[in-house]
Amino acid sequence: MIRKIISSKVFRWGMVSLYAGLIFLGSSMNIQIEEPTFFFYLPYMDKLVHFIEYGIFCTLLCWAISAHLKGNQLRKFILMAIILTSLYGITDE
Secondary structure (H helix, E strand, O other): HHHHHHOOOOHHHHHHHHHHHHHHHHHHOOOOOOOHHHHHHHOHHHHHHHHHOOOOOOOHHHHHHHOOOOOOOHHHHHHHHHHHHHHHHHHHO
């Protein structure tokens, strides 16, 4: 039963939508750090966080898109996921 739910298209796209909402919510918050910790002093830490954040988003998109494609179309859905992730990143920033 659980395996059927997890493999459903609605669940996959729901996870993508939920994560996209979390990205939007996180980027719309205005967080002020009064005393930066070591974590925030590391150079380019924000770039690393964005890379991980959108890497997870791209993985979720690959998983969701793969439910719609038949056969061995690996390159096609990975390319679609990268393009959609890039477009979402551009609109979010």
